[in-house]
Amino acid sequence: MLKLAVMVSGGGTNLQAIIDAIEDGRIQNVCIETVISNNKNAFALKRAEKAGIPAKCISPKDYEDRDAFHDALLRVLEESGADLVVLAGCMVVIPEKIVRRYENRIINIHPSLIPSFCGKDQYGLKVHESVLARGVKVTGATVHFVDSGTDTGPIILQKAVEVRQGDTPELLQRRVMEEAEWVIMPRAIHLIASGKIQVTDGKVIEIQ
Ligand code: GAR
Numbered sequence: 350m351l352k353l354a355v356m357v358s359g360g361g362t363n364l365q366a367i368i369d370a371i372e373d374g375r376i377q378n379v380c381i382e383t384v385i386s387n388n389k390n391a392f393a394l395k396r397a398e399k400a401g402i403p404a405k406c407i408s409p410k411d412y413e414d415r416d417a418f419h420d421a422l423l424r425v426l427e428e429s430g431a432d433l434v435v436l437a438g439c440m441v442v443i444p445e446k447i448v449r450r451y452e453n454r455i456i457n458i459h460p461s462l463i464p465s466f467c468g469k470d471q472y473g474l475k476v477h478e479s480v481l482a483r484g485v486k487v488t489g490a491t492v493h494f495v496d497s498g499t500d501t502g503p504i505i506l507q508k509a510v511e512v513r514q515g516d517t518p519e520l521l522q523r524r525v526m527e528e529a530e531w532v533i534m535p536r537a538i539h540l541i542a543s544g545k546i547q548v549t550d551g552k553v554i555e556i557q
Contacts, residue, residue, distance in 0.1 A: 351542040352382045354431035356439035359473075361393025362526055363437035363458055363534050368400045370535035379542045383429040385422070387441045409441075419444045426451070433541060436495065437534065440472060448497050453548050455495040456541070458534050460525050462507055463491040467500035477518040477525070486512050488521070490529035492537040494548065503553045505546060506533040 357364050364384065370376040384397035384404040397404035407425055412418040423446065426434060436443070436457040443455060459467055460476045466488070471479060480488045489509040496502035508529035512521060540546050545556045 351379045351538075352430055352432045353379060353435050353538070354426050354429045354433075355381055355384045355397075355435045355437050356441065357384060357386045357391055357393035357437055358388050358440040359391050359393060359438050361391065361396045361438065363530055364393050365396050366531035366535055367435065367437065367538060368396070368402075370539070376535050376539045377542065379538060382431055383425070385425060387439070393438070415444075419446060423447050423450065433538070435534075435538065438473075442499070443495055445497050448495060453494050453503070456492055456505065456537060457495050457500070457502075458530050459491045459493065459500050460488075460522065460530060461491065462487070462489040462509065463493060463500055463504060467491075469499055471500075474518050474522055477521040480512060480521065481516060481518060488512055488525060490525055490533060492533050494553070503548050503551055505537045505540070505553050508533050 355364055355367065371379055381402050384393065384402055386394050386406050387408055389406040389408060394404050394406065407421050409415065409418040412421060432454065434451050434455040436455065448455065461467055461480065466476050466479050487509050489507055491507045492505045494502040494505065510525050510528045540555065547554045547556055
């Protein structure tokens with residue numbers, strides 16, 4: 350059984366997609382040990398509570414400095430016994446010491462086709478604003494392992510989504526979530542739990 354720690358910051362629709370996929374068997378041999386939010390008002394915490402999953406808020410506001418916050422995060426992750434850390438709409442930049450501790454064991458969902466529209470300052474709705482400003486006709490989502498850069502780790506899965514005339518950032522965000530994020534995030538977790546994902550030379554190979 351692969352144990353997950355899911356880190357969230359907001360609405361938690363990706364967390365919900367994972368919970369639903371575990372319940373209906375699209376993800377097998379996986380359990381969510383804990384949900385961690387940096388934001389005490391995150392609706393994701395309510396979703397965890399409703400699903401009976403232990404959840405807690407680790408907010409940087411409650412610590413003296415960034416280092417103390419990072420130490421607290423690492424402690425909670427270690428205490429959870431998690432094998433895989435899942436960033437599901439988590440807006441915390443994961444520090445080097447946690448990346449090293451969980452090498453190729455942290456995954457993130459990003460709402461674009463990396464390497465487009467990613468990196469510093471490209472997160473949440475801002476990504477979709479950038480996509481519309483540039484006028485690209487295809488966007489999508491990416492699940493990748495987290496390394497010490499921002500959105501630079503090995504790519505596990507991607508799925509394309511059409512940009513339509515008249516899209517607003519909110520409309521596009523919803524379509525990317527429904528058609529891509531909620532599909533590829535559960536699938537990536539299932540593949541990892543089934544031992545089908547291998548990282549070689551910084552690239553992901555899916556074992557058939
Ligand atoms: C999702 O669109 C996710 O891809 C994005 O934040 C949203 C969170 O929604 N993550 C990033 O931008 C990370 N760089 P959710 O809380 O409803 O899952």
